[in-house]
Amino acid sequence: MAEHVRDIKRRIRSIQNTEQITKAMEMVAAARLRHAQERVESARPYSEKIDELIRRLAENTSEITHPLFIPRERHKVGYVVFTSDSGLCGAFNSHVIRRAEVEMSAQEVDVSLVIVGRKGRDYFRRRNHTFLAEFLAIGDKPLMSQARGIAGALVDLYNGNIVDEVNLVYTEFISTGRQQPVMFKLLPLTAPQIEESEERDEGAVSDYIIEPDAQSVLEMLLPRFIEAEIFRAQLEAKASEEAARMLAMGNATENAKEMIDQLTLLSNKLRQAAITREISEIVGGAEALKG
Amino acid sequence: MAEQAKNKWNSFNLEIVTPEQVVVKEEVEGVIIPSTDGLLGILRNHAPFIGALDIGVIKYLQEGTSHYIACNMGIFEMSGNMLRILPDTAERGEKIDVDRARNAKKRAEGRIERRARELDLLRAEMALKRSLARLKAAEAAEKK
Numbered sequence: 285m286a287e288h289v290r291d292i293k294r295r296i297r298s299i300q301n302t303e304q305i306t307k308a309m310e311m312v313a314a315a316r317l318r319h320a321q322e323r324v325e326s327a328r329p330y331s332e333k334i335d336e337l338i339r340r341l342a343e344n345t346s347e348i349t350h351p352l353f354i355p356r357e358r359h360k361v362g363y364v365v366f367t368s369d370s371g372l373c374g375a376f377n378s379h380v381i382r383r384a385e386v387e388m389s390a391q392e393v394d395v396s397l398v399i400v401g402r403k404g405r406d407y408f409r410r411r412n413h414t415f416l417a418e419f420l421a422i423g424d425k426p427l428m429s430q431a432r433g434i435a436g437a438l439v440d441l442y443n444g445n446i447v448d449e450v451n452l453v454y455t456e457f458i459s460t461g462r463q464q465p466v467m468f469k470l471l472p473l474t475a476p477q478i479e480e481s482e483e484r485d486e487g488a489v490s491d492y493i494i495e496p497d498a499q500s501v502l503e504m505l506l507p508r509f510i511e512a513e514i515f516r517a518q519l520e521a522k523a524s525e526e527a528a529r530m531l532a533m534g535n536a537t538e539n540a541k542e543m544i545d546q547l548t549l550l551s552n553k554l555r556q557a558a559i560t561r562e563i564s565e566i567v568g569g570a571e572a573l574k575g
Numbered sequence: 576m577a578e579q580a581k582n583k584w585n586s587f588n589l590e591i592v593t594p595e596q597v598v599v600k601e602e603v604e605g606v607i608i609p610s611t612d613g614l615l616g617i618l619r620n621h622a623p624f625i626g627a628l629d630i631g632v633i634k635y636l637q638e639g640t641s642h643y644i645a646c647n648m649g650i651f652e653m654s655g656n657m658l659r660i661l662p663d664t665a666e667r668g669e670k671i672d673v674d675r676a677r678n679a680k681k682r683a684e685g686r687i688e689r690r691a692r693e694l695d696l697l698r699a700e701m702a703l704k705r706s707l708a709r710l711k712a713a714e715a716a717e718k719k
Contacts, residue, residue: 495626
């Protein structure tokens with residue numbers, strides 16, 4: 285091998301530096317993952333309760349009507365893709381983007397995009413897609429105020445007949461080792477299904493007093509339901525992103541270690557070969573002198 | 576259904592849950608809610624109720640002491656001795672940053688005085704209402 289021991293030593297040092305960086309990033313991602321997971325957990329009660337309230341309201345009023353519940357003929361379908369702002373998180377973004385592309389190409393009608401996260405924007409912009417809206421710089425902590433902004437934009441698009449359906453494509457956090465891109469139809473809203481028999485069993489819960497009236501309460505509830513769903517998608521995506529980053533960085537650290545081991549072995553071999561050669565040269569020289 | 580409060584004859588469960596976290600989960604004796612139709616007192620065994628929440632201060636009584644929480648708009652539901660309040664935001668009076676609330680109040684007042692345009696005016700009024708609620712909650716929490 286033509287390589288010199290010194291060159292190999294230099295490469296080892298460089299890989300060691302990389303290893304330190306990836307290791308640090310792995311640990312940072314682990315800490316952020318923990319936070320993100322906690323946030324997913326603490327946001328869960330709210331969306332569960334909003335859900336329950338819509339159901340309760342539906343059970344206690346003769347009929348709930350709202351424009352957001354009425355399905356329209358699908359001329360243009362909107363997809364909201366939740367990607368990350370920063371990279372180095374393995375296949376996180378490509379998985380969710382692929383899921384969105386599969387869904388979009390299966391449609392026979394027009395599709396349009398709303399992008400959350402810089403990586404998604406960069407990807408679709410390279411492919412000359414246009415977006416209805418983009419939301420960047422979500423940061424380490426998705427905030428409810430951001431979810432409200434996204435929700436407002438989506439409802440406007442829907443009410444303005446620019447899209448007839450809104451789907452969220454995001455990554456669901458299942459466990460640290462498992463995240464899955466999923467699609468969720470947000471608009472039109474699915475009216476809660478009331479099972480007659482179930483309601484009869486709990487006869488006592490009906491006869492609610494509703495103030496000011498069911499319609500106004502519904503009008504307060506629905507935007508909050510939409511916001512909560514978007515917020516949840518954001519939080520799940522964030523947790524998944526950090527988990528994917530942790531895994532990717534962990535693998536990178538492992539690979540670096542392996543490379544260092546191999547290179548160390550190689551450098552030792554080369555050193556030994558050099559020593560052997562020098563000895564044999566000296567011995568050869570001495571033999572020649574004896575001559 | 577919601578579990579019954581067990582410890583005392585006059586208590587029931589209160590949960591205040593915002594989109595980001597659970598702020599209160601306690602057993603209380605009484606709650607006063609700022610509903611859109613005015614203040615509403617709730618005691619144990621109140622009839623099932625769904626209502627809209629206004630910007631204001633939620634007051635609840637627990638073992639004889641009052642607690643104050645500044646809240647934003649939302650929904651509440653009382654059923655089976657479980658009162659659930661789902662405001663957009665909620666802050667315990669003790670934790671409110673009074674200086675920040677004062678500044679917000681001044682800003683909002685300034686904008687109203689300068690006769691901002693319709694939408695801005697509405698926003699400023701809401702901001703003013705929010706900051707007033709926060710100040711009230713903070714003050715009440717300090718007094719007790």
